[in-house]
Amino acid sequence: MSSLSGRGLRGSQAHSSPTHVAVVGAGLTGSLLACFLARRGHQVTVYERRPDPRTAAAERGRSINLALSERGIDALRRVGLHERVLVDALPMHGRMIHPVDGELDFQQYSIDGQRAINSISRGALNNALLDAAAATPGVSIVFEHRLTGLDPLVFATPAGEAKASADVVIGADGAGSAVRGQLLGMGLIDESVDFLDYGYKELTIAAGPDGDFAMDPGALHIWPRGTSMMIALPNPDRTFTCTLFWPHGGTSSLASLGSPAAIERHFRAVYPDVVPLMPNLVEDYRLNPVGLLGTVRCGPWQAATPGGPVGLIGDAAHAIVPFYGQGANCGFEDCVVLDRVLDETGDDFAAALPLFEARRREDVEAIATMALNNFVEMRDKVASPVFQLGKKIEHALERALPGRYVSRYELVSFSTTPYAQVRDRVRRQHQVLGAVGVLALGGLGALGAAVAKGRRR
Structure with missing residues (x-):
């Protein structure tokens, strides 16, 4: 099974001339990205519009538990954070379907029932990543700085306006990204936002x-x-x-x-x-x-400005709906891909940011579509006897053809196979199954005709 399994170079191996990178957004992706970049020897300043969430009161009704799965765990593992994070996680081995009437129905995620996605509080995960970033040499985090200008960097703060400079700016500030808004206002990118009803x-x-x-x-x-x-x-x-x-x-x-x-x-x-x-x-x-709930698309994800390269990552570049549990996992995987292209370009951000987009765009388009489709599955289909039979057949095929037939859910949640490859592989599997089904039906039809002909004789 192909995967994003290679590891980037570290520290001075990767980069001999540090770049000062401004990461806008101290959420999940921004905090993890700071760890990746500092590991490469860069100087990183993270700017966050909110107060420090580790000391501020949580916003009511905004916890949004996450389902952390292999892609996110793989990214955390690369910077030594997976064990620390998973201490607070609760493994979920399947779906429990609650009908209006009748018995509960448990549908396990993997054929052996052993694999699980992990329930974790967004706030707890964010705090753990902030602690890790703050403890990483080369990283500084500045709170209550809301981006209002990009070239030069300008922030609104409780004390008034503050200006800053950096060699590179990366927007990791979520679906409502201020960095993306600045690039849009400068005419350097286009965007579309498709909200669900x-x-x-x-x-x-x-x-x-x-x-x-x-x-x-x-x-x-x-x-x-x-x-x-x-x-x-x-x-x-x-x-x-x-x-x-x-x-x-x-x-x-x-x-x-x-x-x-x-x-x-x-x-x-x-x-x-x-x-x-x-x-x-x-x-x-x-x-x-x-x-x-909506899907954000924009392009390009990066631009050359007089102040230096500017890029977007995570939800700032490609926010998706939450129905495959892949939003945070996808953002974390972005950090892995960017780390890899920085290896390939010798930490030349002007070259790495376009290469990151080229490597990643098809994958995030694929998971955006899968997430929308999974909403229909979760909302409309999981309680259907036909759907439940299909899942049993799918698990039977996985047992009969280990490694050759793998469900979409397992490929998305329990591997690091690129999302576009998951889409294409599942499509091929379904085409083969469809062809086998037609042949089987044809065989049954021919057998029935032969039996009928024999009876007429």
Whole structure:
């Protein structure tokens, strides 16, 4: 199975003349990127618009648990952070489907049931990465600096305007990237943002009366309801973070439930098994914000400015919807690919940033499409007997043809096979299966005709 398995050179091996890199954004990708770049011997200043999240109060309803899988773990492993991060993670070995009526259905992710994706709090992961970046020689982190100008670098701060300089600027500041906005305003890039007609809202399932988990913590729980769904991921404190993915409009939408009675009535009808587990349901529903869901595309991801090269990475370049659990994993993998092209170009950022885009663009387009398709699968299909039969057949094929037939989910979540190669391989597998199915049906038809002919004789 092909993979992104090579490791970059380190420190002075990689670079003898340090470059001062300004990384805008101290979120997940920006913090990890700082570790990668400093490891290569560069001087890195990370600018973040927020206060230090390690000391500031968390924003209500914005935790958004992540599903950390092999691509993200591989990136963390390269800078020695995987063990530290996974201490706070909870492995989920499959999906637990909650119907309105009837029994729960557990659908394991891998054929042997051993592989798992890992539930982790975005905030806890971000704090761990910030600690690691701050402890890395050559990295400094500046909070409460909101980018307002790119050439030269200008920031709005609580004390007023601040200016800075750097040899290279990399925007790792998320889907609403200020760096991307500056490049767009300078006419150096184009962008498109495709929003879903859906939003998300977070709720909490409390720990049980005995202080233990109220549901199975080894699963990602899904309540598929056709036009909407809810998911829940476990937390170390024995709670679950739930996320509603509901349409913005209509009779059963995020905007349609106004009163406490309406909220409780709707949940008792649609999610009857969780209402007893949510003592703060009404308060959380009314007070927690609604988040937007969309896909960001832009191009190019880099530009030459009078002040030096400017690039975009992670969600700043290619934000995707969260339905394959790959947003953070994809951003972390970006750091690996950029590290690799810096090896190839001798740490010439002007050459490395276009090469990074050339290597990465097809892959992120592939996972963006897969994430959108997986929303339909999670929302509409996972409770279907036909879908469940298909998964059983798929696992049977994986056992019968080990290494030759591998499901899309396993390739995406449990390997570092480039996303575009996953897309193409799965397409070929399905074509072969389709051809075999046609031949099998043809054979059965011929057999039936022969039997009928024999009977006529």
